[in-house]
Structures are given as structure tokens and as C-alpha cells.
Amino acid sequence: MTQPLPPPPTPAPDAFDLAGLMAGRPVLWTPAQGLACPVHDEAAETLSAAAIESARQRLQRFAPLLAVLFEGLQASEGQIESPLQRVPALQSALGLPPEQGSLWVKADHLLPVAGSVKARGGTHEVIEFAETLALQHGLISPGGDYRHLASPAARALFAQYTVAVGSTGNLGLAIGTMAAALGFRAEVHMSADAKAWKKARLRSRGVNVVEHAGDYADAVAAGRAVAAADPHCHFVDDERSTSLFLGYAAAASHLAAQLAEAGRPVDAEHPLFVYLPCGVGGAPGGVAYGLHQIFGPHVHAIFAEPTASPCFLVQQLADWPGMPASGPHPSVYDLGLDNRTEADGLAVPRASTLAAAAVGQQLAGVFTVQDETLMRQLWQAQATEGLRIEPSAAAGLSGPQRLLNTPQGQAYLEQQGLTRHMGQSTHIAWLTGGMLMPEADYQGFLQRGQASDVTKHPSP
Numbered sequence: 150m151t152q153p154l155p156p157p158p159t160p161a162p163d164a165f166d167l168a169g170l171m172a173g174r175p176v177l178w179t180p181a182q183g184l185a186c187p188v189h190d191e192a193a194e195t196l197s198a199a200a201i202e203s204a205r206q207r208l209q210r211f212a213p214l215l216a217v218l219f220e221g222l223q224a225s226e227g228q229i230e231s232p233l234q235r236v237p238a239l240q241s242a243l244g245l246p247p248e249q250g251s252l253w254v255k256a257d258h259l260l261p262v263a264g265s266v267k268a269r270g271g272t273h274e275v276i277e278f279a280e281t282l283a284l285q286h287g288l289i290s291p292g293g294d295y296r297h298l299a300s301p302a303a304r305a306l307f308a309q310y311t312v313a314v315g316s317t318g319n320l321g322l323a324i325g326t327m328a329a330a331l332g333f334r335a336e337v338h339m340s341a342d343a344k345a346w347k348k349a350r351l352r353s354r355g356v357n358v359v360e361h362a363g364d365y366a367d368a369v370a371a372g373r374a375v376a377a378a379d380p381h382c383h384f385v386d387d388e389r390s391t392s393l394f395l396g397y398a399a400a401a402s403h404l405a406a407q408l409a410e411a412g413r414p415v416d417a418e419h420p421l422f423v424y425l426p427c428g429v430g431g432a433p434g435g436v437a438y439g440l441h442q443i444f445g446p447h448v449h450a451i452f453a454e455p456t457a458s459p460c461f462l463v464q465q466l467a468d469w470p471g472m473p474a475s476g477p478h479p480s481v482y483d484l485g486l487d488n489r490t491e492a493d494g495l496a497v498p499r500a501s502t503l504a505a506a507a508v509g510q511q512l513a514g515v516f517t518v519q520d521e522t523l524m525r526q527l528w529q530a531q532a533t534e535g536l537r538i539e540p541s542a543a544a545g546l547s548g549p550q551r552l553l554n555t556p557q558g559q560a561y562l563e564q565q566g567l568t569r570h571m572g573q574s575t576h577i578a579w580l581t582g583g584m585l586m587p588e589a590d591y592q593g594f595l596q597r598g599q600a601s602d603v604t605k606h607p608s609p
């Protein structure tokens with residue numbers, strides 16, 4: 150007689166929920182569950198604190214010119230920056246008790262020029278290209294006055310070049326706006342499901358919008374191919390560009406100054422948790438990389454992705470047992486997920502290997518959020534603090550709750566010896582976009598969020 154098989158072992162409560170990830174349920178992964186798959190990318194080896202500093206200085210050199218080109222930048226003298234804001238009413242609505250730290254938001258939904266975090270990287274890459282051309286043609290000299298780049302001679306030079314990009318929307322808005330302001334021709338390759346208002350806004354600014362039938366990755370690949378055939382075209386590669394990455398990373402030193410000014414120390418007894426919405430990984434990766442250069446192990450960067458599009462998490466787990474990954478650079482489709490989400494900026498099937506190589510090993514975690522939660526938290530941000538954010542930007546707001554109220558989050562805090570310091574901790578949800586959303590779209594999101602009654606949906 151054959152013996153009955155023993156039941157399969159029950160996973161430990163704090164084990165990573167791979168089945169949940171594949172079924173589109175919200176999950177949290179931290180290195181306490183198992184380490185991330187290492188990724189090699191040559192470009193990542195060129196990143197350094199010195200490279201970030203040189204990007205920061207380039208943004209400073211261009212500030213006087215940007216103040217001339219954009220009325221909205223006159224008050225800040227050409228700085229593209231956003232406030233760091235304490236949000237006690239939102240903290241309470243999200244269920245983060247004060248004894249577990251203090252919640253702040255980094256208000257990139259108000260970022261001038263393009264209303265999203267993508268304006269940071271996008272601006273940096275366009276001005277770096279402009280600077281290279283202008284120096285080559287003797288239009289400026291190192292240390293000179295960059296306002297000369299608004300002259301007819303400079304504009305005539307830039308008009309001979311196209312700046313192209315593949316984008317889910319917000320990077321296109323940033324690149325299109327900055328390139329057009331300097332006098333470049335601008336071309337944005339977008340996926341079929343990119344928001345109609347983002348396409349319309351770009352077209353109204355004279356940007357050539359090229360629509361592609363597939364998803365974001367297809368749009369980037371098509372744009373890259375078109376640009377490669379044109380020597381007068383500079384392609385901004387959202388999946389691979391170090392210039393973009395360094396533009397995001399340059400945000401870190403300003404945030405460090407804001408934290409100091411707000412009296413929020415960051416050290417072993419005062420941990421900093423930063424929750425960053427993640428699409429391809431460039432923007433959150435750059436910010437996290439920059440913060441690590443400054444705060445080392447005392448910053449805990451956690452990426453947030455939609456349950457339908459967790460490309461960075463899939464990359465982190467590429468070599469996990471049981472993972473249906475198609476090689477070292479897997480996509481969300483390999484897991485049977487459909488990459489369809491209202492968080493259009495995060496609707497990306499495959500992560501940037503540059504970002505994964507640069508920060509994959511430093512991250513404190515990656516979690517996933519359902520669209521319904523995004524809507525509810527978008528509404529809570531408005532109802533409690535008057536913050537007008539788009540669905541992608543709401544992704545980080547579940548972070549504190551995930552960290553504190555899940556066995557996986559608790560395991561991480563214990564492993565890192567952080568539990569006893571939580572009262573002095575700072576949590577920052579990076580609000581990555583929203584300012585430019587048309588009112589009708591926003592009202593639709595608010596209604597959906599309000600209808601998602603908090604009392605009926607206490608969990609993420």
C-alpha cells in the first residue's frame with residue numbers, strides 16, 4: 150500500500166508571496182525574503198557621486214537661461230524644484246500612527262515646466278545635448294553667460310536637430326516642452342494606450358507625436374530605430390540613458406537640504422523611508438541612487454508599482470525558484486500579467502537594466518498596488534491636504550502601511566534593527582505628477598476614489 154504524500158510545506162508568514170504577485174494581488178518584497186537578482190549594465194559603472202554633482206552644476210549653469218525661457222521659473226530663478234511638505238491629516242487617513250514616524254510628501258506633482266518627476270531627468274538630458282552642441286559651435290564658452298542660448302543664432306543651430314523620445318506620456322511632456330523652448334524640433338513616440346490629453350497637449354506645442362500600436366516598450370524601440378537612422382536626431386532613451394538618470398539623482402542634494410531645514414535628521418537612530426512610484430525605474434532609481442550617495446544605509450528606498458505592471462519587482466526576482474522568467478531580463482507578461490493600469494506612467498512591461506544594476510541591490514523593498522487603492526489614495530490626498538495628484542503619483546502612499554502592517558515589512562524592520570527607532574523616522578511619499586491633468590479626468594478619478602469606501606477596504 151502506498152503511503153499518502155505529506156502535505157506541501159506551508160510558507161512562513163513573512164515569505165515572499167510569488168503566487169500573489171502572479172495573481173495580481175498586492176505584495177511586498179524586501180531583501181529579508183531573499184536577495185535580488187544581480188544585474189550587469191556597463192553604463193551603470195559610469196555613475197558616481199561626482200557624475201551627480203556635475204549634473205547638478207549643469208542645472209545651475211542653465212538656471213538663468215531657463216528663467217528667461219519659462220515665465221513659471223522666474224520666481225525660482227530657473228530652479229526646477231518642489232516643496233517638501235508635512236502632511237499630518239493624510240498621515241492619519243492612511244493609518245500611520247505618530248509613534249511610527251512622521252509622513253511627508255515630496256511635491257513633484259507641482260514641479261514647474263512639466264508637472265512631473267520626469268521634468269528632472271528630461272530637462273537635464275536636453276540641456277546637456279544643447280550645451281554639447283553650443284560648445285562645439287562656439288556659441289558659449291565654459292563659465293560664460295548661458296542666456297546667449299536664447300539668441301537667434303543659437304536657435305537657428307538647435308532648429309537643425311530633433312530631440313526624440315519614447316514615452317508613456319510624462320517624459321514626452323518634459324522633453325517636448327524643454328526641447329521646443331530651446332528651439333529644437335521635438336518628436337515623441339507614444340504607445341496606443343497613452344492618455345489622449347497628453348498627446349493633445351504635446352501636439353498643441355508643436356511636438357510631432359508618433360503613435361505606436363504596441364505598449365511603451367514597443368514605442369521606445371520604434372523611436373530608437375527611427376533616431377538611429379538620422380544623424381541630426383538625439384534620442385532620449387528612457388530605458389538606458391545615464392543623463393536622464395543623473396538628472397533625477399540631482400534631486401537628492403536638494404532634498405537633503407530641505408530635510409535639514411525642516412529639522413529632520415537622517416542617521417542610524419533617525420531612519421528615512423522614501424516611497425517612489427516606479428515605471429521603467431529611471432526616475433525612482435536615480436532619486437534612490439542619489440539619496441544613497443548622501444545618506445548611505447540610513448535611507449530605505451522602496452519602489453511602488455501597479456499589480457498589473459510590476460516590472461522592477463519581476464527584474465529583482467528574475468532568478469527566483471518558481472519564477473516564470475524568460476531569461477535575465479524578464480517582462481510582466483511572462484507572469485501572465487497584462488500591464489493594464491490607470492497609472493499610465495507606470496505601465497511598463499520591462500525594467501531598465503541601468504536602473505536595476507544601479508540600485509537593485511540597495512533597495513529596501515518593492516511593493517505592488519491595485520488601481521482601486523490608487524484611486525482611493527488619490528482622493529484621500531485631495532480630501533485631507535488638497536493635493537492634486539495623478540494615479541501614478543498615488544502609488545507610494547501605501548508604503549508606510551505595507552512596511553508596518555505586513556509580516557514581510559516587519560521582518561525587514563527587525564532584520565535592520567529599525568523597530569525601536571520608528572518613532573523618530575521620516576517617511577516621504579514622492580508625489581510624482583498631477584499638475585497638468587485636465588479637470589475632467591481628475592474629477593473622474595476623484596469620484597472613483599471616493600466611491601471606494603475606506604471602511605470597506607481597510608487593507609491594500
Ligand SMILES: Cc1ncc(COP(=O)(O)O)c(C=O)c1O
Binds near residue numbers: 433
Ligand atoms: C507620474 C509618474 N510617476 C512615476 C513615473 C516613473 O518613472 P520611471 O518610468 O522612470 O520609473 C512616471 C513615468 O513616466 C510618471 O509619469
